[in-house]
Amino acid sequence: MKYFTLLILFIVFISCSESKREEQEMTVQSQKIDNYLSLAQKETISKEMRIRFGDLAYETIRKNKNDSITRRNYFKVANRYFPLYELEKYKKVTNEVLELGKKSKDSATIGKALYYLGDYFFENAKNDSAYWYYNNAEKIYNKIDDKENLANTILHKAYVLLYEKDFLGSETATIKALDISLNISDKLLVYQCYGNLGSALSGLGNYEKALYYHEKALLQIEKLKDNYLYEDFKAQTFNNIGLVYQNNNQYEKALANFSQGLKINNLLRTQPVLYSALLDNYAYSKFKLDNNDGFEELNRALFLRDSINNIAGIIKSKIHLTEYYLSKSNSFKALQLNNEAYYLAKESNYNNEILKTLDLYTKIDPSKGLSYAKQYITLSDSLYDLERATRNKLARIEYETDEIIHENQEISSQKKTILTVSILVAFIGGLLFIILFQRAKQKELMFTQEQQKANEEIYQLMLDQQTKIDEVKNIEKNRIARELHDGIMNKLASTRLNLFVLTKRNDEETIKKCIGHINEIQNIEKEVRVIAHELSNDTFSEKGNFKTILTELLTEQRELYNPECVYEIDKDIVWENIDIEIKMHLYRILQEALNNCNKYANAENIYVNIDKQEKIVTLQITDDGDGFNTNKAKKGIGMKNMLQRTEAVKGDFKITSEIGKGTTIFIKLPIN
CATH class of the missing domain: 1.20.5 (Single alpha-helices involved in coiled-coils or other helix-helix interfaces)
Incomplete structure (x- = not known):
């Protein structure tokens, strides 16, 4: 019995010693991981050494069991790789922690890993994949009610949409993220949302509203004075405001904001890419105000961008310098810089910059203008198809x-x-x-x-x-x-x-x-987007004077097409009192009728009359073209649309035509 008791005591002692030894080993390992992670983040040592310390941390963490501390350390390693642009290692670590999260059924880990993978693909310009991962991360954060990460993920979806020029979609997503950020009082997220709203509205051409949100972002920054990026945020926002003014051709106001951004202390040292962008934008605005000014700053911005290998910035600087030399009639220097910008943009797949260089080629070398114009049109069409x-x-x-x-x-x-x-x-x-x-x-x-x-x-x-x-x-x-x-x-x-x-x-x-007409394609794209996101009635409700809309259409007909267009619009018609739907259908019927005249009638003269008789508005369109047999001719989609639009507002539609004697369309639309 005595020996048995001693044996039990010995086993207990050994077990306690083993447990204590394992606990000590875990403490040593934890300290080792923390030390590696700290060194991997230290900016005073070389990039190669920081990567090496990140690798050591990763190898040590892999030996540990799958618990919450291990999964958290995986994310810390990923965060060391990302700023060092070791994106493939960043992806590898994130995929591993994603699998650990799935095995442990840890929704927070899964959501965070999906979000990190979204960042990986966004950084590699694979926006469809980035959007897929952000979207799935959003669903998880929404399910576990993690408001902060939910708002941040939705905002990153908005960044993807902004990059793909879906400005309406980006605006909608950002507003959703902003609502959540305001509810949880996240000052940094609120600032970021204001900034992206400004960029999205600027892309839509709504410069007034864009400035409103950028100004709100500037005010929000004052609540972030404790943030180590406080000064950088101010510089970025001044640059954003300046770009809105620059895009709206208000160069003096743009110059003032770029100048404010350049005054930020130590910006050249901490954010050389942002500083050189501010300097280039500042110089370009000076040049636009006076083509004898801004040359030295443009060259300095190019030098800075070249020294940090900022490819996108180098291309933009060379395009701006091309414009400068072109204004001085120095075609040789302009052509040299534009060639460099064109080939660098082509090599780096910066398609919008390629379009700008092609546009400049037509001004530098007009003798080859047709060739450059064809390239411009082909690339513009392909970009439109790709974006869509x-x-x-x-x-x-x-x-x-x-x-x-x-x-x-x-x-x-x-x-x-x-x-x-x-x-x-x-x-x-x-x-x-x-x-x-x-x-x-x-x-x-x-x-x-x-x-x-x-x-x-x-x-x-x-x-x-x-x-x-x-x-x-x-x-x-x-x-x-x-x-x-x-x-x-x-x-x-x-x-x-x-x-x-x-x-x-x-x-x-x-x-x-003709190059000017290419911009009309972008307007057509915007109109398609408007049709998809708004009721058709809104197009007309936003414009106060319907008579002006009609006059613009008829004036465009007169200026752009061969037939002489004469029109009369009853001055006594109070368009504000007429239902929006009737005005919409009247406009579209007139538009379709004029289009048919231009395409098929071969007319020399077109007469348009819009009159009011008691509670009826009449529309008459007459041309002296070829005419046709109304009994035999098939009704195309245009004729059907005019008839359907007339019937939609309970109006009367009548068309008379005779071969060789032209065509007359007469429509009565009842009004209240």
Whole structure:
């Protein structure tokens, strides 16, 4: 018995010693990891050594068990790799911690890892992948109610949309992030949201509202004085405000803001990329105010950007210097710099900068203007297609993620319902079987019959509801088809006709004039986006004077097309009292009729009359063109649209035409 007791005591002693030894080893390892992580972050040692210390921390962490401390340390290692631009190591570590999070069912770790992977792909300009990871991280943060990370993730989705020029989408996402940031009083996130809202609105051309949000960002910075990036935030915001003024051709105000940014202490040392951008923008604004000024600053900005290998900045500086030399009629130097900017932009896939250099080529070497113009048009079209495809892909990612979550929720709900009902039915069935078997059978049969009847009723209701949905879809499809045909197609046709002259004439004046029409393609893109995000009525409700809108359309007809256009608009018509829908349909009918005259009529004269007779507005469009047989001619989509628009507001539509004697369209639209 004595020996047995001694044996037990010995085993207990050994166990305690082993436990204490393991605890000491864990403490030593923890200290070692902290030391490696600290050294990997130290800016006074070389980049290579910092990477090496990051690697040592990573190898040490991998030996530890999968617990919350280990997962947190993985993220710390990733944060050491990212600023050193060791992106592949950053991705590898993040993928490993993602798997650890899944094994431990740690939603916070999974969400953070997905967000980190979004940063990886965004940094590599793979925006569709970045958006996918941000979107999935958002769903997890929303589920676990992590407001701070949720707002930050939504804001990064907005950054992706801004980069892809989906300015409306970026604005919407940023407002969502801003609401959350204000609710949780996160001062830094509020500042970042204000800044991105300003950039998105500037992209939409709403410079007044863009300045409003950039000014709010500037005020918000004063609440961040304890942040070590306080001065950098101020410089960035001054640069943003200056760019809005610069884009709006208000160069004196732009100059004042760029100057404020350059006054920030130690900016050249801490943020050389931002400092050189401010200096270049400052110099460019000086040049725009006086083409004899800004040359020294432009050259210094180029020197700084070249010294830090800031490729995007180098291209922009050389483009600005090209403009300077062009203003001095120094074509040789302008051509040299523009060539350097063009090939560097092409090598680095900076497509917008390539477009700017092609535009400058037409001014530097007008003899080859047609060739450069064709390259400009081809690249611009391909960029438009690429941007549209990317935005569609991002929209599909958002939609498909929501669909999967919705389906999973439905399946989970169905399983719970089935389980609950099954247990209840089994319990009741067993109890009733003991009491009275026959009665249980009878009740079960009645229940089945009632359930079948209820299912039939539900099925019929679903059929009725689907029929209503299909009707609404068809109505909406027809409306969108009319909007696209009457608005977008007409403008595309107009742009094509204006650019067609390049096939016949290639003098400098024609080329310059035609390049201006390329911007109309961007306006058409904006109109497509407006159709997708707003009600068609809003286009007309935003403009105060409808008569001005009509006059602009008729003036454009007179200036851009061969037929002589004469028009009369009744001065006594009070357009503000007429329903927006009637005005919209009147405008689109007139637009379609003029387009048909330009394309098919071969007319020399067009007469348009808009008159008011009591409670009716009449529209008459007459041309002296080829005419056609109204009984034999097929009604195209344009004619159908005019007829449908007239019928939509309970009006009368009449068309008379005779071969060789022109065509007259007469429409009556009732008004209240």
